[in-house]
Amino acid sequence: MDLLAFGKxxxxxxxxxxxxxxxxxxxxxxxxxxxFALIFTPLKLSNKKYLNLIGNFYTTVIRGVPELLVxxxxxxxxSGAIMYVASIFGYNEYIEINAFLTGSFxxxxxSGAYSxxxxxxxxxxxxxxxxxxxxxxxxxxxxxxxxxxMPQMLRLAIPNLSNVWQITLKDTSLISVTGLVxxxxxxxxxxxxxxxxxxxxxxxxxxxxxxTYLSMKLINRLEVKYSRGF
Amino acid sequence: MDxxxxxxxxxxxxxATLVTLKLLSLSLVFGLFIGLFFAVLRLRKNxxxxxxxxGYSYVFRGTPLLVQIFIIYFGLGQIEYLRTTILWVVxxxxxxxxxxxxxxxxxxxxxxxxxxxxxxxxxxxxxAGKSLGISNKIIFYKIQIPxxxxxxxxxxxxxxxxxxxxxxxxxxxTLLDLTGVAKYIISTTFKPVEVFIVAGGIYLFMTFIIxxxxxxxxxxFGYQ
Numbered sequence: 486m487d488l489l490a491f492g493k494x495x496x497x498x499x500x501x502x503x504x505x506x507x508x509x510x511x512x513x514x515x516x517x518x519x520x521f522a523l524i525f526t527p528l529k530l531s532n533k534k535y536l537n538l539i540g541n542f543y544t545t546v547i548r549g550v551p552e553l554l555v556x557x558x559x560x561x562x563x564s565g566a567i568m569y570v571a572s573i574f575g576y577n578e579y580i581e582i583n584a585f586l587t588g589s590f591x592x593x594x595x596s597g598a599y600s601x602x603x604x605x606x607x608x609x610x611x612x613x614x615x616x617x618x619x620x621x622x623x624x625x626x627x628x629x630x631x632x633x634x635m636p637q638m639l640r641l642a643i644p645n646l647s648n649v650w651q652i653t654l655k656d657t658s659l660i661s662v663t664g665l666v667x668x669x670x671x672x673x674x675x676x677x678x679x680x681x682x683x684x685x686x687x688x689x690x691x692x693x694x695x696x697t698y699l700s701m702k703l704i705n706r707l708e709v710k711y712s713r714g715f
Numbered sequence: 716m717d718x719x720x721x722x723x724x725x726x727x728x729x730x731a732t733l734v735t736l737k738l739l740s741l742s743l744v745f746g747l748f749i750g751l752f753f754a755v756l757r758l759r760k761n762x763x764x765x766x767x768x769x770g771y772s773y774v775f776r777g778t779p780l781l782v783q784i785f786i787i788y789f790g791l792g793q794i795e796y797l798r799t800t801i802l803w804v805v806x807x808x809x810x811x812x813x814x815x816x817x818x819x820x821x822x823x824x825x826x827x828x829x830x831x832x833x834x835x836x837x838x839x840x841x842x843a844g845k846s847l848g849i850s851n852k853i854i855f856y857k858i859q860i861p862x863x864x865x866x867x868x869x870x871x872x873x874x875x876x877x878x879x880x881x882x883x884x885x886x887x888x889t890l891l892d893l894t895g896v897a898k899y900i901i902s903t904t905f906k907p908v909e910v911f912i913v914a915g916g917i918y919l920f921m922t923f924i925i926x927x928x929x930x931x932x933x934x935x936f937g938y939q
Contacts (some may be wrong), residue, residue, distance in 0.1 A: 658779035682785070683786065
């Protein structure tokens with residue numbers, strides 16, 4: 486247990502901050518994923534063929550290619566792409582993007598593809614009568630979405646979104662390859678310097694289990710709250 | 716766009732795809748047996764066996780695959796006793812460590828898929844078998860298993876695709892699978908986009924094939 490002591494003698498505080506980092510990356514990635522889902526879900530549901538094509542391209546490619554490959558693309562290509570865009574605007578200095586942003590963004594893109602599918606499924610399973618009723622009553626599109634469709638959609642989407650959250654949480658372990666110090670990276674460092682990989686990786690597994698367990702508890706509460714009145 | 720690089724790296728990546736396919740098929744075969752074993756345990760009335768199987772699937776589904784590979788590859792080697800046993804022949808190879816981790820991981824997911832498939836079998840089928848005087852063993856092999864396989868095909872198809880993506884983690888324990896080679900080419904040429912297009916294209920092609928194969932099987936074995 487000395488290994489887990491807080492302070493300079495053990496790895497307790499380092500692992501604690503690493504856990505906070507994992508949570509921070511997961512939440513940021515989930516939010517970025519929602520933004521992507523908000524953009525691509527309407528595209529997938531649109532009547533126009535070419536918009537459909539763009540939406541389908543995003544979800545098919547991201548869900549069909551390993552997460553690690555997407556992370557490598559953004560990790561090695563991210564700063565290059567931003568420098569290219571910056572050079573168009575006449576800025577030619579070297580730009581390095583922070584590991585937290587690269588990591589959250591790449592996990593966010595992946596999580597967004599899954600969220601898009603969840604939202605699409607949820608909207609499609611809302612009864613057609615609801616849309617027609619809105620039209621008959623002459624609701625504006627905005628009110629139709631926020632007051633009629635969204636409450637029903639959330640109710641249907643929450644159980645599946647909890648799966649997306651689990652996937653996102655576990656995927657954050659992959660950005661350790663880019664050097665961001667989250668649970669996995671910290672365990673790697675600790676395992677390397679103490680020569681005790683079995684202990685530290687098992688402890689990392691326990692931390693992840695704890696995170697998934699606690700978040701499941703929280704989400705179950707949300708589920709109960711949102712399915713009220715059904 | 717560096718098309719020359721794309722063309723020259725294609726055969727290298729295609730070679731690495733073989734490693735990916737080998738990892739995938741071996742871990743799926745082992746995983747299927749592990750999954751079936753734990754699914755059967757989950758259906759037992761014995762609370763110990765039941766909880767054990769539940770715990771197994773909970774732990775392996777609740778932790779990232781990367782942690783599991785690292786525990787098996789870096790962690791197990793630390794136990795002195797293991798080094799003296801015959802198991803060490805297997806565990807010192809990163810290739811087999813990866814396969815063990817993948818098989819245990821996909822086994823956990825497969826056990827959940829099969830369990831829910833077994834549970835949705837109508838009791839009438841089993842009762843019908845019993846009333847015809849068929850032994851429990853034959854009911855299991857000839858009635859329950861074929862129906863369960865049919866029921867679980869769509870979910871299992873997803874699991875195969877997830878596992879195919881999971882094999883990319885083999886590159887973290889020094890194996891040169893498709894992702895490993897792609898990363899190597901990216902880090903030597905610094906042309907991530909070109910390599911991503913080729914490697915991603917190969918992965919997408921495999922996803923496409925698996926997806927259609929499962930669709931075909933569903934049609935072939937589905938109820939009509």
